[in-house]
Amino acid sequence: MHDSPHARPDSTATRLARFGESVFSEISRLAVQHAAVNLGQGFPDFDGPDFVKDAALEAMHAGHNQYGPMAGIPPLRQTIADRFQDETGLVVDPDHWITVTNGCTGAIASTLVGLTNPGDEVIIMEPYYDSYPACLAMTDAIPRFLTLRPPAFDLDMDSLRALINDRTRFILINTPHNPCGKVFSEAELDAIAALAIEHDLIVIMDEVYDQLVFEGEHVYMASRPGMADRTISLRSLGKTFSLTGWKIGWAIAPPHLTAGIRAAHQFFTFSVATPLQHATVAALEAPDSYFEQFLSDYRARRDMLCEALDDVGFGVYVPAGTYFVLADHTAFGFPDDVAFCRHLVSEIGVAAIPPSAFYSNHAEARSLVRFAFCKTRPVLKAAIERLQRLKG
Numbered sequence: 001m002h003d004s005p006h007a008r009p010d011s012t013a014t015r016l017a018r019f020g021e022s023v024f025s026e027i028s029r030l031a032v033q034h035a036a037v038n039l040g041q042g043f044p045d046f047d048g049p050d051f052v053k054d055a056a057l058e059a060m061h062a063g064h065n066q067y068g069p070m071a072g073i074p075p076l077r078q079t080i081a082d083r084f085q086d087e088t089g090l091v092v093d094p095d096h097w098i099t100v101t102n103g104c105t106g107a108i109a110s111t112l113v114g115l116t117n118p119g120d121e122v123i124i125m126e127p128y129y130d131s132y133p134a135c136l137a138m139t140d141a142i143p144r145f146l147t148l149r150p151p152a153f154d155l156d157m158d159s160l161r162a163l164i165n166d167r168t169r170f171i172l173i174n175t176p177h178n179p180c181g182k183v184f185s186e187a188e189l190d191a192i193a194a195l196a197i198e199h200d201l202i203v204i205m206d207e208v209y210d211q212l213v214f215e216g217e218h219v220y221m222a223s224r225p226g227m228a229d230r231t232i233s234l235r236s237l238g239k240t241f242s243l244t245g246w247k248i249g250w251a252i253a254p255p256h257l258t259a260g261i262r263a264a265h266q267f268f269t270f271s272v273a274t275p276l277q278h279a280t281v282a283a284l285e286a287p288d289s290y291f292e293q294f295l296s297d298y299r300a301r302r303d304m305l306c307e308a309l310d311d312v313g314f315g316v317y318v319p320a321g322t323y324f325v326l327a328d329h330t331a332f333g334f335p336d337d338v339a340f341c342r343h344l345v346s347e348i349g350v351a352a353i354p355p356s357a358f359y360s361n362h363a364e365a366r367s368l369v370r371f372a373f374c375k376t377r378p379v380l381k382a383a384i385e386r387l388q389r390l391k392g
Contacts, residue, residue: 015137022357023354027351027353030345034346038351040352048243051286052283056275057275070265073277075278088228099265100271100272103247104236107249107261108206108234111232111260112139115202121142123163124143128145129178129206150368153180171201175205178208179322179353179355181319181324183215183216183217185216186219196227201230203232204232205233209239212321213320214295232261242374243283246273247273248272248280301373302373305373305383308384309371309387313332314327328367336356347389
């Protein structure tokens with residue numbers, strides 16, 4: 001019997017094996033092991049609003065417990081379309097433009113797997129959300145990385161232009177940006193739009209933090225001139241309503257792109273939790289006061305943590321959006337982000353994320369650490385007290 005050059009059938013597929021264990025899983029495991037205050041993984045330690053949970057219970061008791069339509073229940077798709085019109089001025093047909101997915105991660109996967117072919121190139125800003133390159137590996141499409149660097153994480157348009165060639169199909173933008181907190185400006189998005197139109201590219205907008213903008217404002221790419229038919233807008237319920245475990249997301253795209261998204265979505269999950277879709281209608285119809293209070297509470301958390309990090313000795317890149325902050329740990333004398341985060345969790349008792357997981361060139365993140373401030377005030381206070389141990 002000859003030795004096979006291929007992986008054993010009980011091994012992880014070669015295209016995914018190189019990504020290894022998620023950094024979130026490793027840090028969460030170490031946080032439990034060391035009883036650390038966890039400012040690593042990005043989910044709130046408090047619950048979402050009662051009016052949304054009550055709507056889910058009502059939907060269950062009303063019998064909405066079987067498979068919903070593949071693209072999402074009609075009331076939710078209509079509500080998403082109405083909200084999209086309020087945000088962008090665009091009137092879209094919910095039957096042909098909107099697909100409800102298993103969280104925004106499901107929308108990302110359905111978009112990248114459903115619309116890319118082997119050899120297609122997708123431009124990704126880094127640091128990036130770690131599912132982007134893994135999804136492209138599933139179709140043998142090629143990520144091309146454009147690095148955003150501190151302190152301002154500005155977009156270098158010359159570098160972006162240099163990445164475009166005849167194999168480029170998509171530009172993927174995350175704004176507000178996890179993990180650097182950057183909010184792309186109207187001028188930056190218009191410059192990207194001009195390149196997309198010139199080279200016939202599609203822009204994928206990961207906008208899960210669109211309601212978490214502290215400075216500036218979130219600009220919807222689909223609203224920019226000439227971009228409605230070449231923009232895919234990806235959103236979710238979880239971040240804005242502190243219900244990340246519900247995994248309700250959606251993609252808004254013109255019909256010719258929605259067809260590819262649905263081609264993948266129908267075989268990934270087909271449909272998502274029916275009663276939670278009904279509850280999402282109630283969430284998206286929340287009064288303005290909910291969103292104003294939500295933003296105010298998060299601004300207070302951001303300021304509390306950023307001021308404390310600065311006091312301890314970090315170089316703090318105060319985020320304009322999201323619930324993450326990147327900081328420079330150079331002052332504490334560790335060789336890289338992984339070594340610092342392992343020390344932080346095991347010796348200081350605070351878990352944070354080493355951002356090299358979000359870069360194609362890990363050296364770009366050597367001096368950085370990511371903290372999440374989507375936590376209650378007592379948890380942030382406990383973390384801040386422990387971080388004082390870093391002084392001196």
